[in-house]
Amino acid sequence: MAELVQMVALSPTMDEGVILEWKKSVGDVIAVGDVLCEVETDKASMDYESNQKGEIIAIIKDKGNSAKVGDVIAILGSKGEDYAHLLPSPESSSSQTNASEAQADTTPATSGLNSTAPSPIGESAKTKKASPLARKLASIQGIDISSVQGSGPNGKIIKRDIEAYQPQPSRTSSVQGDTEIPVTGTRAAIARRLSESKFAAPHYYLKVSIDMTRIIAARASFNKKRQKNKVGMNAFFLKFVAEALKKHPMANASWQGDTIKIYGSIDIGTAVDRGNGLLTPIVRDCGNKGIVDIDSELSVLIEKVNEGTLRPGDYTGATFTISNLGSFGVEEFSAIINPPGVAILAIGQTKQTPVVDEKGEISIRPIMKVTLSCDHRVLDGAEAGRFIAYLKAAMEDPMQILF
C-alpha cells in the first residue's frame, strides 16, 4: 500500500520549504530517522528526517521545487505500484496556475507602451511539443521553451533547436533587462514577519549619542591581556543591553494580544547578514553571562550562520534584538522590531565627533549613535526613555552596572 511523504514544518514559523537536495532517490529503502532531503525553510536549511519507513517509489517534488507544509513530496510503497489516485487531482492545481498565468499574460498588453503590436499569445509552454531532453536543456539554460522554434516532426522542439536558440536581441540593447528573482523561503519569511511587525506594532524611535571612550579603553586593555580570542565589540553591546533590560524589564517583553509577557530570561538576537537574507542568532540568558562567554557563544553562532547550519532553536524567540550597521559607515538608522520582542536597538558607526561639555568646552570624543525602536503597545515613551538613559549612562561609565 503506497504511503505519502508530506512536507512537515521544520521550523516553528515554516509554511513552505524549498527542497535543496534529495539525499535519497527512487528505489532507496528508508528507515525512521534517515535524512530524506535538505529543505530550505524560512530561516535555514534543515535536514528532513523521516518518521516513516519503506521504499521510495516516486519523488513528487524535485530538487529546487517548493512545497507547502502538508504537500506530498514523495511516495513510499512497492515498486511499480500505482499511486496516482493518492495525489491531488491535477485539475484543481492547474486551473489555479492557468488563472495566474492568464493574468500575467495580459499585463504587458494593457501597458500600451509597445509601439509595435504585441506578439499574439502563442502556444504556451505546456502545449508546445518538445522532447524531454529539449525541455530539460531549456530549463537548465533558462530558455522559455515557448519562444523556441521547433524543427522536429510537426514543429516539435528537439535538442538541436535549443542548441541553436538565440535569444531575441533587445531593441534597447544598451539597457540591462529586468531580472526576476524567485522569492525563496528565507526572503518570504523576512518579508512576512517584518511587514507584520511594521504594520501591526506602532513604532516610535528614541535616539541617543553614547560616548564610547571608556568602553573602547576597557576593551583594548582587556584584549591586550589575551593572546587570542579577542573579544568583539558586539559582546559588549549585548552585555550592557542585558544589564539595562534587567533594570527595565518592560523592554524585554512581548505583546500577546490580551496579555503582555515579560520574559524571565534575556535572550538577545543579533542581526547577521548572510548575503541573501539575514538571520538573528540568539545568545540566551545574557543577563547571567559575562562578556567573554557571550562573545564565544556569538562567534559559534555566526560561524553556523556562515555554514548554513543554524537550527531554529538558535534563532527563534529573541526577547530583544540588536542590529549593527556601523561597519558600513552608517551613522544612525531606525530598525524594524523583530517579533516577538518589543524593541530593537539600531547601532551606528562610532565616530570621532566634537562634543561640547557642561563647561562649554569642545573636545573630540568617539561618539556612537543608537536608535531604539519601540512597540508602543507595551513600551511607553517614558519607560523606554529610562531604559535608554540607563544604557547610555552605563556604557559611558561602566562602573554604573555595579550599583
Added chain:
Amino acid sequence: MNHRYRLCMKTCFQTETKRMAEITIRDAIRQAIDEEMTRDERVFLIGEEVAEYNGAYKVSRGLLEKYGDMRIKDTPITELGFTGLGVGAALAGLRPIVEWMTFNFALLALDQVINNAAKMRYMSGGQFSCPIVFRGPNGPAEYLSSQHSQALQSFFVHIPGLKVVAPSTAYDAKGLIKSAIRDNNPVVVLESELAYGWKGEVPEEEYLVPFGKADVKREGKDVSIIVHGKPLRMVLEAADILATEGISVEVVDLRSLSPLDEETIEQTVQKTNRAVVVDESWPMCSVGSHVVSVISQRCFFDLDAPVALISSEHVPMPYNHTLELAAQPTVEKIVNAAKQVCYK
C-alpha cells in the same frame, strides 16, 4: 583414433596462432567446452547427436574421441528426459552442459528448466546449487518455417533464477561459455545457427567474459543501437551505411540478457540522446521491449526522440522466403529507424 585427433588439433591450433587465432564461433564454443572439460572432470556434455555425429552443427566435433562416451553423451530424442537428467546430475555435484539441438525443441524441456533448475537454490534455502549450462541455436535460420524459426529468449529471461547470455562474436562465445560452465547457477546460452560459421579473433591465453556486462562494439555520438545475438551483424552493417550519411552510431551488444547491464544502456543513451533497440524476437514482452522500458525509466529526460524498436513482426514465421526475410529485422529497417530518431 584419439591420437590422430590430437595431432590434427595441434596442427589446427598452430595454423590458427599464426593467423592471430581467427576462428569461427563454432570452434570458439568447442574450445570453451574442451578447455573446461580438461580443467574440471565434473563437466560433461549431453544431448542429441553430440557424440557419434559430432553435434548437429558440429560444435562438439572430436570431443567424443578425446573424452570418451562417459563424458560426451548421446541421448534419445527426449528433451524433457535428458534435460531432467542434467538437472539431477547438477544437483548431485556434476557440471553438465545440456545441448538442445535447437531452442524450438527446448520448449519440451521447459518444466525442468523453470520448475527445477531455476528454483532449486531458492527452494532448498541454498542447500542445493544447480551448476548447469543449457545451450544450442536459438532464433530463425532460413527456410525452416514457423515451428523451427523461433527466437525464444523471453521465455528464459523472464524467469528469476536463470542467467541468460547471447554471444555474437567468437571472442564473446568462448568467454561467456567458459563463465557459464564455471557458474554455480543454471545458465542459458543462446547461440545462432547462422552465426556458427562467423569468424573472429580469439586470444590464445585464457580469458573469461563476465556476466552482466554489455560491450560497446562501436562508438558513436548520434544514436545508440542496442542489440543482442545474431542481429549484431546487421546493426554493424547499418552503422557503416549510416556513417556514410553522416550519422555516427554507437553499437551496444548486450551479451548478457540476465543479468542485464542497465548502466551501459543508460550511459550510451545519455551520450547520444537517441536509441534504436533491435531484437530478432517478437515485440511483445521481449528483451527488446524490456530494454525500451529501462530506457524510459532511466533516461526519460535524456531522450530527444521516442525510442524505436525493430523486432520481428508479430506473426508465425512464413515459409515463403521473401516473406520470411520481410518479417524479420533487416539492415534497411535498422537504417531507417536510426534516421527517424535522428529526424533525418
